[in-house]
Amino acid sequence: MQDSRAQMLACIPRLRRYAQALVGDRAGADDLVQDTMERGWNQLSSWRAGSDMRAWLFSIMHNLRMDQLRRPAFKTETLDDESQFPATPASQSHGLEMRDLQTALMMLPHEQREVVLLVALEEMSYESIAHMLGIPPGTVMSRLSRGREKLRALMEGVPQKVTLKVVK
Structure with a gap:
């Protein structure tokens, strides 16, 4: 069980990178990764030990994204006085x-x-x-x-x- 938790955590950077490219904005990508990890954690018993954890989590992310696309949503961005904007490269x-x-x-x-x-x-x-x-x-x-x-x-x-x- 401990090993599968470590494997899940190791997948987060790739999940974030793919979600960012898939969704197009950082906040939406972070939400998708969080939902993916939550669902994966809750369904960890259904993961077959020895199989590819990354592919399993990407399948979960794919299904969540399909659900998101089926639901109508408004694109919003929360800004406040302390919002940081990325520096412009040279x-x-x-x-x-x-x-x-x-x-x-x-x-x-x-x-x-x-x-x-x-x-x-x-x-x-x-x-x-x-x-x-x-x-x-x-x-x-x-x-x-x-x-x-x-x-x-x-x-x-x-x-x-x-x-x-x-x-x-």
Whole structure:
């Protein structure tokens, strides 16, 4: 039991990184990680010893995020007199590139963004992602390919094709 607790705690930095990229804001990401850890802690008895704790927690996070997306919510940010704002790095272009990348990531369909982040940011295998999301590995590869292509087009400023169907 003690070992599984330590494994859970060791997963927090990766959960935070993925949640930040998935949600797009620090407060929402922290809430998602906290909810994930709480649910994982409460369901720790359902985790199979010897299996990948990270994949198990990412599955929990995925399900929580799906629940969040299904519920309508208002985006808010709490500020007070003591709010700290991050210092601007010396290189403005780096910050702009990161902002552009985050904006482009948020423009991807959720299914594609999720797979792109799990492969690129978390370096998870296709099989692990497929198991975690409950989809075939071929679907993971397809979503990754489409997501990378759309991300590339967005970052290069290539206009997107708009396919409209004529309905009579």
